[in-house]
Amino acid sequence: ETGVTQSPTHLIKTRGQQVTLRCSSQSGHNTVSWYQQALGQGPQFIFQYYREEENGRGNFPPRFSGLQFPNYSSELNVNALELDDSALYLCASSLGGPSGNTIYFGEGSWLTVV
Amino acid sequence: GENVEQHPSTLSVQEGDSAVIKCTYSDSASNYFPWYKQELGKRPQLIIDIRSNVGEKKDQRIAVTLNKTAKHFSLHITETQPEDSAVYFCAASIYGQNFVFGPGTRLSVLP
Numbered sequence: 212e213t214g215v216t217q218s219p220t221h222l223i224k225t226r227g228q229q230v231t232l233r234c235s236s237q238s239g240h241n242t243v244s245w246y247q248q249a250l251g252q253g254p255q256f257i258f259q260y261y262r263e264e265e266n267g268r269g270n271f272p273p274r275f276s277g278l279q280f281p282n283y284s285s286e287l288n289v290n291a292l293e294l295d296d297s298a299l300y301l302c303a304s305s306l307g308g309p310s311g312n313t314i315y316f317g318e319g320s321w322l323t324v325v
Numbered sequence: 326g327e328n329v330e331q332h333p334s335t336l337s338v339q340e341g342d343s344a345v346i347k348c349t350y351s352d353s354a355s356n357y358f359p360w361y362k363q364e365l366g367k368r369p370q371l372i373i374d375i376r377s378n379v380g381e382k383k384d385q386r387i388a389v390t391l392n393k394t395a396k397h398f399s400l401h402i403t404e405t406q407p408e409d410s411a412v413y414f415c416a417a418s419i420y421g422q423n424f425v426f427g428p429g430t431r432l433s434v435l436p
Contacts (some may be wrong), residue, residue, distance in 0.1 A: 244424075253331075253414050254369065255425030267423045301368065305421060312421045313359060316368040 214238060216316035224292050225324045232287040232320045234302030238267050242266075243285040244314060245277060246301040254301055260285055292324045327352040331427030336400045338405050339435050346430045348415035349397040355417040358387060358398050363429075372413075373400070375419050404435045 214237035224230050236243050242261045256269035260279035262320040283304070289296055299321050303313035303314035327350040340342050350358075356377035361369035375382045375398065382389050386405075390421045391398040402409055412431050418424040 232339065246424075246426075252429050253416075254424075256423050259422065269423065285366075313374060314421070314424060315371065315373060316361075318368045 215240075215302060217300075217302050217317040217320050219320055220318065221323075226285075226292055226294060226324055227271070228290065228292050230292060230322060232289075232300050232302075232322070234285045234304075234317060236283045236285070236302075238264060238304075238305030238316060241280045241283050241314075242285055242305045242312075243279055243283065244303050245285070245287045246303065246316075247271075248299040248301055248319070249294075249295075250298070257287070262277050264297050273317045288316035289322075297322060297324045327331060327355060327417055327419075327423075327425040329415060329425050329427040331415055331430055334428065335352060335431045335433070337435060340407060342405055344400075344405055344432055344434075346400045346413055346415070346432070347397060348399070348417075348427050349395075349424075351396065352419070353393075353396065354406070354419050357418045357421055358389070358391060359399050359416050359418075359424075361414045361416065361426075363397070363414065364382075365411075369414060376404045402430040405432075407434050407436055410434045414430045 216235045219246045220322040239291045248266035258268040267274045299319045300318045302317045305312040305314045359374035363369040388401040413430045415427045416424045
């Protein structure tokens with residue numbers, strides 16, 4: 212196991228609603244990144260947080276936002292949910308800042324938007 | 326931005342044979358290339374990685390090779406076993422930031 216924990220594991224939301232996903236990074240890991248994995252595709256980078264600041268963002272609209280807390284845990288918030296937001300959301304943590312270490316994934320949160 | 330292509334999309338091999346999955350990347354600044362294995366309904370798990378200052382790396386039955394000039398890297402699995410069946414993803418990043426993943430290869434090892 213990686214020590215990266217995510218919650219909830221599964222959830223169903225209605226189009227237009229908002230969702231918050233949570234992640235606790237592996238002990239000592241100070242960098243957290245979030246990925247969206249649609250069915251049958253590779254993970255796509257959403258954004259990365261280091262020292263509570265967003266440090267890199269992929270091609271996702273502003274309704275995807277996040278936070279990192281002093282204990283390095285993180286939240287992913289998605290507003291105005293769309294059907295295409297249905298996916299596995301993966302949190303990954305790494306050690307030593309954003310400059311070059313392996314990322315380790317949590318088990319993910321399965322989001323279904325109906 | 327970076328673009329990672331991966332081939333083949335599906336691969337079937339007989340147990341005991343070798344499997345090779347190839348990836349190409351577009352950004353010459355990319356310098357870190359991990360490979361992940363994802364079983365059905367599970368998280369991607371790191372199986373091996375390589376940095377741009379190394380041409381090859383081995384870990385038991387798994388090896389990765391990197392050709393920086395051609396901008397491609399490959400995963401080699403020898404003596405395949407049924408438990409190797411999974412989806413494999415390659416990825417490229419610059420100093421561990423903003424990982425870009427390939428679309429995945431579904432490997433089936435037939436007993």
